[in-house]
Amino acid sequence: MKFANSLSQVKKRKRRDRRFKAYSYSAIALAGAFLVFFFYNIISNGWTAFQQAELKVEVTYSEEAMEMGNWALSEEMSYLVSRGYTRLIPVRMEEDKTLLGTSRQEWVLADSEVDQFLKGKPNRLSKAEKTLITEMKSHGQARLAFNTGFFGNGDSKLPEMAGIWSAAVGSMYVLIITFLFSFPIGVMTAIYLEEFAPNNKFMPIIEVNINNLAAIPSILFGLLGLAIFINFFGVPRSSALAGGLTLSLMTLPIIIISTRAAIRAVPSSVREGALALGATPWQTVLTNILPLSLPGILTGTIIGLAQAIGETAPLLIVGMMAYIPDAPGDFTSAATVLPAQIYTWSSDSLRAFTERTSAGIIVLLAVMLSMNGLAIYLRNKRETKW
Amino acid sequence: MKQGLLVDTGTVFLYLFCGLLPFAAIAYFLATRKTFSLKFKGQTFHSTSGSYGWYAVVWTLWPALAASLLAAVLSLTGVAHVPGSALVAAALALAAGGLAVGVMKVNPGLRARNIVEGVIVKLLFAASLISIFTTIGIVLSVIFEAIQFFEIVNIWDFIFGTNWNPDEAVVHAAGAASESAEGLFGSVPLFAGTFMITAIAMLVAVPVGLFSAICMAEYASPTFRKVAKPTLEILAGIPTVVYGFFAAITVSPMIVQAAEAIGLQADYTNALSPGIVMGIMIIPLVSSLSDDIITSVPNAMREGALALGAYRSESIKNVVLPAALPGIVSAFLLGVSRAVGETMIVVMAAGLRPNLTMNPLEGMTTVTVRIVDALTGDQAFDSPETLSAFGLGLVLLVFTLALNIVSLLVIRRFRQQYE
Numbered sequence A: 001m002k003f004a005n006s007l008s009q010v011k012k013r014k015r016r017d018r019r020f021k022a023y024s025y026s027a028i029a030l031a032g033a034f035l036v037f038f039f040y041n042i043i044s045n046g047w048t049a050f051q052q053a054e055l056k057v058e059v060t061y062s063e064e065a066m067e068m069g070n071w072a073l074s075e076e077m078s079y080l081v082s083r084g085y086t087r088l089i090p091v092r093m094e095e096d097k098t099l100l101g102t103s104r105q106e107w108v109l110a111d112s113e114v115d116q117f118l119k120g121k122p123n124r125l126s127k128a129e130k131t132l133i134t135e136m137k138s139h140g141q142a143r144l145a146f147n148t149g150f151f152g153n154g155d156s157k158l159p160e161m162a163g164i165w166s167a168a169v170g171s172m173y174v175l176i177i178t179f180l181f182s183f184p185i186g187v188m189t190a191i192y193l194e195e196f197a198p199n200n201k202f203m204p205i206i207e208v209n210i211n212n213l214a215a216i217p218s219i220l221f222g223l224l225g226l227a228i229f230i231n232f233f234g235v236p237r238s239s240a241l242a243g244g245l246t247l248s249l250m251t252l253p254i255i256i257i258s259t260r261a262a263i264r265a266v267p268s269s270v271r272e273g274a275l276a277l278g279a280t281p282w283q284t285v286l287t288n289i290l291p292l293s294l295p296g297i298l299t300g301t302i303i304g305l306a307q308a309i310g311e312t313a314p315l316l317i318v319g320m321m322a323y324i325p326d327a328p329g330d331f332t333s334a335a336t337v338l339p340a341q342i343y344t345w346s347s348d349s350l351r352a353f354t355e356r357t358s359a360g361i362i363v364l365l366a367v368m369l370s371m372n373g374l375a376i377y378l379r380n381k382r383e384t385k386w
Numbered sequence B: 001m002k003q004g005l006l007v008d009t010g011t012v013f014l015y016l017f018c019g020l021l022p023f024a025a026i027a028y029f030l031a032t033r034k035t036f037s038l039k040f041k042g043q044t045f046h047s048t049s050g051s052y053g054w055y056a057v058v059w060t061l062w063p064a065l066a067a068s069l070l071a072a073v074l075s076l077t078g079v080a081h082v083p084g085s086a087l088v089a090a091a092l093a094l095a096a097g098g099l100a101v102g103v104m105k106v107n108p109g110l111r112a113r114n115i116v117e118g119v120i121v122k123l124l125f126a127a128s129l130i131s132i133f134t135t136i137g138i139v140l141s142v143i144f145e146a147i148q149f150f151e152i153v154n155i156w157d158f159i160f161g162t163n164w165n166p167d168e169a170v171v172h173a174a175g176a177a178s179e180s181a182e183g184l185f186g187s188v189p190l191f192a193g194t195f196m197i198t199a200i201a202m203l204v205a206v207p208v209g210l211f212s213a214i215c216m217a218e219y220a221s222p223t224f225r226k227v228a229k230p231t232l233e234i235l236a237g238i239p240t241v242v243y244g245f246f247a248a249i250t251v252s253p254m255i256v257q258a259a260e261a262i263g264l265q266a267d268y269t270n271a272l273s274p275g276i277v278m279g280i281m282i283i284p285l286v287s288s289l290s291d292d293i294i295t296s297v298p299n300a301m302r303e304g305a306l307a308l309g310a311y312r313s314e315s316i317k318n319v320v321l322p323a324a325l326p327g328i329v330s331a332f333l334l335g336v337s338r339a340v341g342e343t344m345i346v347v348m349a350a351g352l353r354p355n356l357t358m359n360p361l362e363g364m365t366t367v368t369v370r371i372v373d374a375l376t377g378d379q380a381f382d383s384p385e386t387l388s389a390f391g392l393g394l395v396l397l398v399f400t401l402a403l404n405i406v407s408l409l410v411i412r413r414f415r416q417q418y419e
Helices: A003-050 A063-067 A083-095 A112-118 A127-138 A148-152 A165-196 A202-215 A218-230 A240-265 A268-276 A281-309 A313-317 A338-346 A351-382 B002-040 B049-077 B084-105 B112-152 B155-160 B166-174 B188-219 B222-237 B240-261 B272-295 B299-307 B312-341 B344-349 B367-376 B384-418
Strands: A051-060 A103-109 A142-146
Touching: A003 A051, A003 A351, A003 B188, A003 B222, A003 B240, A003 B272, A003 B312, A051 A112, A063 A083, A083 A103, A112 A127, A112 A142, A112 A351, A127 A142, A165 A202, A165 A240, A165 A281, A165 A338, A165 B112, A202 A240, A202 B112, A202 B312, A202 B384, A218 A240, A218 A313, A218 B112, A218 B312, A218 B367, A218 B384, A240 A281, A240 A313, A240 B112, A268 A281, A281 A351, A281 B112, A313 A338, A313 B344, A313 B367, A338 A351, A338 B240, A338 B344, A351 B222, A351 B240, B002 B049, B002 B084, B049 B084, B049 B112, B112 B384, B166 B384, B188 B222, B188 B272, B188 B312, B188 B367, B222 B272, B240 B272, B240 B344, B272 B312, B272 B344, B299 B312, B312 B384, B344 B367, B367 B384
Parallel strands: none
Antiparallel strands: A051 A103, A051 A142
């Protein structure tokens, strides 16, 4: 082989080497770029929902308004103000009798179309209405204010009234149930497998089984919840109890696996030291091993719960996507959860709901990211390095 | 009846916790007191006083709890319905009796500590059985309903039929019962959709995930790795419902526009957008598993290749990757199992229409979409459509279980080879 030929071959190999390295870095860059685009997209879609249009209108608390809230407003305004607000006028007058016969200027919730118009998004207002709103805005009679209703209200058919409160409460209930069931059982299982399990043929089965459970599609847990918890045990459908039990079975393997890792990380000298001082195996676990592995256990539990809070599919199967305007009062009444609320809003045809969906997603992601951040903090600060 | 049962058990539980826990506390107190007074008289005990206290607690609780469990089993299986008040009375009486027995049995020769520890270990063992029961529960619940489904629908029609139209089956059931539901539950289009979307997802996830893993394991500096790895993991932590929304609202319109630009027609619910988004979701799964495997390939192999004059990339391609192949295969299989079972992305972005096509720009539906659709409608629980969800669930279960087990075996083989 001629020298020049092999030199060109080396060059070719070198080029190929560089190209390969570039590919590998660009793969990470691609994933990173997607992440940036994704967050930009969700946030730019959703941040406007944290503001809500309000109009300053003359509200006349007349006799007629007692019958129908619309009569308290001038005719052209009654189309622009949220029906959710006008519907409540008679109720408020009933509660506060002194309102009757008075009239005053108030900031009231605007209709979602007005809201979309003020945010510069597509809307269905007529040309005359648009000029009216623009004029009101220049006189300071229309504004975008912080949207307290989004955090304080439950679901509603009117986009401007819809909020995440009932879903957030439902999520909290589900999470409480999930924690109450999966944490003790998960930690107990891990302790048994690491410290007490005899070395027989049955134990590998449990181990393979736990690893398998972690990889079973979540929707199958929903089928289990429907068939066993709801149809067999008679847990009420759509309740936080049914959802929480289903999710606790999904969270269980995560907690078991991380607890086992945390227990295994405790050096055996600790164990032997406690046993040498006369502690029984259980006393060793309770007074030495558990306290030392607690940060690791908590980290795993928080990560498991963060995953549970974003889970949707099994909860749809157990019926937790019902229309729930009020926060559930207990564990057995019908409830919905944040991701299910996001799902129901996303399938709504009204454009104003798209914005709310993104805002709901921002809230959900914020909760999940802060839970994961807490887990990472715990792992870094509290975990003992052996 | 079943609804009533739950409320009943709920109140019963309340009574148990208000009634039994005080009893347990009394038992602990009495038993430890007894040991104190005997110790005062100069007797020596086998265990510490606390052990005897817990021994009495065990005696107080187990008869009452066993009775409640028995009653619950009886009511659930429908053999006999025990009224709540009677159960509470019986449980409290049993607890009182157990308390008396437990405290009476306390004597210096009793090996209370060994007994209590034995009970604790048994409880721990019982807890570890829950995960087994979960698997059994999933398998049984799916199989039982699936059997009912296959009594209505011929299993071969289900596997080989190309027409999925459950609504017609409802019409049949309402009309002449003699009419069979033949051909309406043909699952081929659903599996075709599932595999199409899974294939697209893997086409995105495998190259990106594998190259990311190579980058992090072979090229990246420790600091870069420290930042890049958790950042990639964020992708796995985003809830699937969020990905679904993103696929439906952002990616689908982009694909429709892109298709129009090159003169093609795309549906808004095309198979491409959930596939791509799902692939992005699976990237961290593929990359972190492959990364683990690549880093555990012994350094000597790398160095050997470099010593023979190979470039870095050549050593990776010709030595490291072939050695890590089992791990990469197992990561791929787990990715496929994840993609096949993924639900929310396809529910929100893939559409409902069973469609047997090779064109990823058309809408297709998947197994998981039909499961959700069948179970969130308002059909009766024993209607063929609802049951079909369990038939599909059975196939999904078998498929993903097989994938998981194969990937587990493959990776175990790898570990045996190098570790």
